[in-house]
Amino acid sequence: MSVEDNIIWNRCKKCGFLQHSSHLRCMKCKSEDFNKVKAEGNPKLISYTVLKIPPAEFRAKASYALGVVEFENGVKGLGQITTQNNLKTGMTLKPIYRKICESLDGKEVYTHVFEPV
Numbered sequence: 001m002s003v004e005d006n007i008i009w010n011r012c013k014k015c016g017f018l019q020h021s022s023h024l025r026c027m028k029c030k031s032e033d034f035n036k037v038k039a040e041g042n043p044k045l046i047s048y049t050v051l052k053i054p055p056a057e058f059r060a061k062a063s064y065a066l067g068v069v070e071f072e073n074g075v076k077g078l079g080q081i082t083t084q085n086n087l088k089t090g091m092t093l094k095p096i097y098r099k100i101c102e103s104l105d106g107k108e109v110y111t112h113v114f115e116p117v
């Protein structure tokens with residue numbers, strides 16, 4: 001597995017709060033000391049929405065589903081779901097790292113998407 005295959009969150013060393021790695025300080029106690037936590041196992045779908053008017057980058061698609069998922073160890077992820085059919089909250093998905101679109105200046109954009117198991 002390459003680094004890109006992993007979704008990494010931070011767990012606060014002081015209070016144990018788990019949060020997205022984009023935050024520089026713990027949202028609970030303001031500590032800046034973290035342990036890296038990798039997403040583990042297959043996530044469950046917490047909520048999703050279907051975007052009928054996608055942003056310009058996703059112009060190749062008429063619509064797509066966007067979901068919030070939670071992994072077995074509490075790490076959460078946000079990403080496109082590979083289908084819009086038969087989605088149910090609580091269902092198990094598997095993460096896949098792949099190209100999802102080309103940006104407006106023609107660069108390929110890679111990220112995690114989620115596929116029903």
Ligand SMILES: [Zn+2]
Binds near residue numbers: 012013015016017029
């Ligand atoms: Zn904390």
